[in-house]
Amino acid sequence: MTDIITPFPIPRPTPKGPGTPTGPPSPFSPFSYVYNKNVATTSNGGVNALTTADLYPMVDLNGNAYFYTFDPTQGYDDIYAASTHFFRVEDAQPYRVPTIRWVTLTYINLGICNLTLTITYCTIVPDEKLGTEAPQINSQTVKAIIGSATNLKSIMTQRIAFPVISGMNFQLSIVRPAGGGPLSLTKVTIAGTVEDAKY
Amino acid sequence: MANEPFEISYGANPTWKGLNVEAPADLLDISHTPSTTNFQFRNAALTSRPVFTKVFLTPEPSAPILGAGSFLDQNGVTHTVAFTVNGLYQLRPINNIPGKNPWVYLGGASLVPGISVSWQPFVNNLYYTNGSPQVSQWDGIANAPKVISYLADGQSSVGGLYLFELASRLVLAYVVQLAFGQIAASAVDSGGAGYNVGDTFTIGSGTATGQVTETTSGAVTGYTITNAGTGYTDAAGVLTNATSGTGTGLTITITAIGSSIVTQPQTIWWSANGLPNVWDPTVNTSAGYNPLLDTPDIITGVMALGEFALIFRTNGITQMSPTGSALAPFEFDHMWASNKGIGNVYPFSIAQYGSFGIFISTEQIFQVSINSFMEIGGGARDAIMADFAIATGTPVAYISSSNPFGYVYLTYRLSIPLGTFTRHYLYSIEDKNWTVWETNGLLITAKPYGVWR
Numbered sequence: 001m002t003d004i005i006t007p008f009p010i011p012r013p014t015p016k017g018p019g020t021p022t023g024p025p026s027p028f029s030p031f032s033y034v035y036n037k038n039v040a041t042t043s044n045g046g047v048n049a050l051t052t053a054d055l056y057p058m059v060d061l062n063g064n065a066y067f068y069t070f071d072p073t074q075g076y077d078d079i080y081a082a083s084t085h086f087f088r089v090e091d092a093q094p095y096r097v098p099t100i101r102w103v104t105l106t107y108i109n110l111g112i113c114n115l116t117l118t119i120t121y122c123t124i125v126p127d128e129k130l131g132t133e134a135p136q137i138n139s140q141t142v143k144a145i146i147g148s149a150t151n152l153k154s155i156m157t158q159r160i161a162f163p164v165i166s167g168m169n170f171q172l173s174i175v176r177p178a179g180g181g182p183l184s185l186t187k188v189t190i191a192g193t194v195e196d197a198k199y
Numbered sequence: 200m201a202n203e204p205f206e207i208s209y210g211a212n213p214t215w216k217g218l219n220v221e222a223p224a225d226l227l228d229i230s231h232t233p234s235t236t237n238f239q240f241r242n243a244a245l246t247s248r249p250v251f252t253k254v255f256l257t258p259e260p261s262a263p264i265l266g267a268g269s270f271l272d273q274n275g276v277t278h279t280v281a282f283t284v285n286g287l288y289q290l291r292p293i294n295n296i297p298g299k300n301p302w303v304y305l306g307g308a309s310l311v312p313g314i315s316v317s318w319q320p321f322v323n324n325l326y327y328t329n330g331s332p333q334v335s336q337w338d339g340i341a342n343a344p345k346v347i348s349y350l351a352d353g354q355s356s357v358g359g360l361y362l363f364e365l366a367s368r369l370v371l372a373y374v375v376q377l378a379f380g381q382i383a384a385s386a387v388d389s390g391g392a393g394y395n396v397g398d399t400f401t402i403g404s405g406t407a408t409g410q411v412t413e414t415t416s417g418a419v420t421g422y423t424i425t426n427a428g429t430g431y432t433d434a435a436g437v438l439t440n441a442t443s444g445t446g447t448g449l450t451i452t453i454t455a456i457g458s459s460i461v462t463q464p465q466t467i468w469w470s471a472n473g474l475p476n477v478w479d480p481t482v483n484t485s486a487g488y489n490p491l492l493d494t495p496d497i498i499t500g501v502m503a504l505g506e507f508a509l510i511f512r513t514n515g516i517t518q519m520s521p522t523g524s525a526l527a528p529f530e531f532d533h534m535w536a537s538n539k540g541i542g543n544v545y546p547f548s549i550a551q552y553g554s555f556g557i558f559i560s561t562e563q564i565f566q567v568s569i570n571s572f573m574e575i576g577g578g579a580r581d582a583i584m585a586d587f588a589i590a591t592g593t594p595v596a597y598i599s600s601s602n603p604f605g606y607v608y609l610t611y612r613l614s615i616p617l618g619t620f621t622r623h624y625l626y627s628i629e630d631k632n633w634t635v636w637e638t639n640g641l642l643i644t645a646k647p648y649g650v651w652r
Contacts, residue, residue: 041340045289045303046276047269049651051603053254055281057264058641061619065263067255067281068641072606074250080639083237083247089225092205099202108244169225173234176247184246187210193202 076110076182083176083183089169090190098194100165103172105146106157106187112147113181117160117174119190121167140165147181155186165192211243217632219578231578236635240627241608248636249602257281258288258302263644265329266316269651272339273323279650280325280337282316284309287327287337287344294652307344308333315547315595315645317362319369321475326369328358332377332460334369336476348470350479352430354379355458357468357478360546363503366521366528369475372510373498374466374488381427382407383457388436390418391448398444402451403437405430411446419449431456464497466490467510472525485525491517494536500549502556504569511543511558541565545587545594547646550611552598557611557626559583564626566611575626579633583613583624592616597647598628616642 056068092098103117120139127134144160172190176183212230217240219231227233237248257264258281265282272278279290286307294301310316311330318327326347328334333356337344348356348371355378359371382402398411407428413421436450470476471483480487491498496513510517510531518532535541543549543558550557555568557575564576564583576583587594596613611626621643623636 041274043272043274043276043278043339044305044342045278045292046272046339047279047290047292047294047651049269049277051652052601052649053652054597054599054602054647054649055254055267056251056614056638056643056647057257057267057281057645058621058638059263059644061640061642064260065257065644066253066641067257067264067267068251068638069254070249070602070636071252071254072249072602073604074252076247076249078237078248078250081237081248081251081637084235085238085245086224086232086234087209088227088229088231088233089223090207091225092207093203098205108246110246171224176237182247184244186244187208188245189206189208191204191206194205196201196203 076184077113077179079179082178082180084173086173087171087188089171091168092192092194095168096195096197097166097168098170098192100162100170100190100192102189102191103142103160103162104157104187104189104191105144105160105185106155106189107146108184108186109147109152109154109156110182110184111152112145112149113176113183115144115146115174115176115180115183117142117144117162117172119162119165119170119172121165121170123167138167146183211240214243214627214630215240215245215632217577217579217627217630217634218582220582221578221580227578236637239608239625239634239636240630240632251636251638251641255290255294256300256302257283258300258304259283259285263312265310265312265314266318266327266645267648267650268318268325270320270325270339271323274339276339277651278325278339279652280305282310282318282327282329282645284312286310287335290650290652305337305343307335307337308346313593313644314360315593317360319362319364321364321369324475326362326475328360328362328371330358330360330373330375332356332358332375334358334362334371334478347476348478350430351482352380355429359468361498361501363501363508365469365503365508365519367473368469368471368485368528370467370469370501370503370508370519372467372501374463374468376461376463377458378429378461379456379458380405380430380432381457381459382424382431382453382455383427384455385424385451385453387419387422388450388452389448390415390420391439391446391450392417393444394419394446394449395444398446399425399442400439400446400449401442402428402439402453403431403434407431408442409439409451411444417446419446422451427457427459463490465492465494467498467519467529467531469528472528485528487528489529489531491531494533495538496542499543499546500558502549502551502558502567504554504556506569509567511549513544514538514540514542516542547593547595548613550596550598550646552600552609552628557596557598559587559613566628575631577631577633579624579626582635583615586615586617586622586624589617590615591618592642592644595643595646597649599647599649601649612647614643614647
């Protein structure tokens with residue numbers, strides 16, 4: 001008589017929101033012991049097959065080998081890797097100079113997150129000597145802390161004030177430093193004013 | 200001068216469109232990005248990627264892993280295995296004890312360093328190869344895997360780079376063959392009579408051939424071996440058969456036997472029907488091979504799509520379809536055999552999930568299914584191709600379907616080693632967008648795979 005472990009199908013809880021694991025496994029026991037009298041040979045080892053993992057065979061720079069995985073159950077705050085995202089280069093109005101005052105972030109609260117927001121923009125500097133204009137790229141950076149340790153998975157909105165920036169071709173980028181906290185943005189809005197000059 | 204208020208909002212519409220490095224950054228769609236790292240666009244949110252964490256110690260700390268996978272044995276027990284150059288390991292049932300090696304060594308034939316293992320479950324057995332001249336098999340019951348791809352002589356064998364199943368046969372693509380029993384040294388045993396210089400002959404009942412170079416009164420006193428053949432053993436006085444001229448009676452003493460590994464990068468080789476341990480067509484005529492000599496390039500990957508398989512070449516694709524005939528079980532249709540064309544140029548960039556897969560040609564990334572080809576590189580293509588050009592290791596790919604606790608993110612994940620880190624390009628099959636993840640200080644060594652634990 002052979003003692004065989006036969007797994008039942010694993011119950012899958014319904015996902016509860018974007019980018020988030022859905023909590024601890026079901027209390028339902030996912031396997032049981034089954035006697036199979038028809039099997040003449042015993043398996044050599046085996047796993048319980050309760051869960052899956054994507055195995056990434058990696059080697060570090062010293063030649064040591066490991067199996068890694070991207071694991072959403074461990075959260076979204078990798079302490080070894082920053083996250084960086086650039087948005088499109090914008091013209092608020094073609095050939096008009098906008099002034100940027102606010103960046104509003106709407107997000108799924110996964111906890112406290114430190115951010116760096118940067119806006120690069122183009123200004124035109126007159127060259128009085130030559131009587132011409134030269135474009136120049138500038139940037140303005142603001143650090144912000146968003147999120148809350150409570151009300152996790154709630155949608156929250158936070159407005160980040162920028163020192164007044166006036167320039168064309170502005171571009172917003174967001175950096176979550178390594179270990180800065182988890183971030184899940186749903187909407188990002190840049191607000192300001194633009195000159196209403198008539199040419 | 201009056202000022203008017205403005206607002207510009209970024210968000211999913213209805214999904215984020217992902218990385219686009221090809222259009223100027225001011226001409227992108229508002230949900231594209233000219234640069235992104237370690238974010239994902241899953242479920243319409245712009246979310247920092249999941250933590251990249253060690254899940255297991257490896258079987259051998261200093262031996263790069265060549266692959267991993269899971270299969271079900273005949274008892275219904277799931278086994279998770281890993282491959283290194285030293286052979287096969289399996290995961291212990293209890294595998295999450297910190298500091299304890301969760302792997303058990305099973306043994307088996309050594310594997311080729313630096314090449315991802317191609318493995319295939321078939322009738323509750325695990326079969327695998329990785330460019331060595333053997334296919335190994337483990338049933339989940341025996342103590343160790345064994346080589347099962349020997350030819351009729353019991354010593355020569357076949358293996359290859361790619362292994363798959365089609366029409367109840369195991370199939371190898373890009374064949375590597377161990378030709379054992381070659382004549383390495385021999386001498387005239389009896390010179391016979393009636394020979395002239397230039398006469399040719401075969402040796403015994405094998406395939407080795409020779410040509411007479413010197414005679415004395417019609418008796419052979421010198422010859423050269425023109426084909427060392429296979430399957431020979433040391434033997435005295437092996438009779439030759441003249442294939443030109445009228446000489447008779449030449450016998451040769453074989454004094455040394457050698458072997459060689461023959462790489463056949465254009466060849467497809469299949470086992471006998473329903474007999475994955477029989478590979479020699481002289482033993483069972485439903486086994487066989489096709490060297491695809493009418494194509495100008497080498498095999499670079501395979502997708503088995505059930506009804507047929509796509510054999511990817513550098514500059515083309517060949518459709519391999521079952522015929523139902525035992526003697527000629529497959530038909531090979533080259534979609535094109537041009538010197539330049541759409542094929543797969545990065546051998547381990549092919550990944551398959553059910554009825555579709557993804558491959559990369561010289562100029563585009565394609566999603567292919569049974570009846571469609573679709574370009575998916577989009578605006579990320581140029582970034583991917585640029586990274587291919589500076590890759591410091593073999594790029595590999597995998598389609599990830601789900602993670603623990605029902606976390607579904609169906610993505611094609613292309614991992615490119617770049618000196619001190621690995622850059623992973625992820626293509627969301629559902630949302631049709633690309634994002635980029637990076638893992639600093641870590642280089643990928645083989646195709647990832649989702650396993651049971």
